[in-house]
Amino acid sequence: MAATQENIKKKMNTEIELFVINKVKEYRIAAKLSKRKLSLELRLNHNYVSRTENPNLDTKYNLNHLNELAKIFNCTIADFMPTPYVKQDTIEEYLEIHPKQKARNEKMMKDYEEKGRVKREAKEKAAAKTKKK
Structure with missing residues (x-):
């Protein structure tokens, strides 16, 4: 049981991945789209967005997803990225994860x-x- 709880507490995404996930979530909520509806708009499994927004899972958006999300929300891919960048060493963070x-x-x-x-x-x-x- 302790190992399971340890896995749940383990960080699954880097700071930049979390930034992108949260930015997409902001756009989704502003557009009043459910997680299921957005998943289907992306032609993905019906619970993909739900899994992506779950901090205990390592599901992420890729560049193809971000391109389609930009079309759906009528914005640019850059709108999902931090400006100018994340200060933390995200490569080291990724390797630790x-x-x-x-x-x-x-x-x-x-x-x-x-x-x-x-x-x-x-x-x-x-x-x-x-x-x-």
Whole structure:
């Protein structure tokens, strides 16, 4: 039971994702559209918007959704974005929320650094050989 409660409390969206979700919600409420109606307007599952607005779930709008939402609400995609940007490091925030992605990213960086080290050592060896001649 404790693990389930821990998962519920876990942050599921980054600050920018929450901003977009809340901005779409503002437009939806102003247009007096139900979550179900907006989901259907987007040609998505009838409870997609409801799942997106639930802070305990990680459902998000993608760029295609935002484009269609801009058409529905007669606004621009930019109207759903913060101006000029979110100050928080949202990449780091995303990696904290998604530990598997963070582990893959860390492994990739380690491999990249190792490859660079091997390449530098090979160049140094080649330069040392050239110098001896």
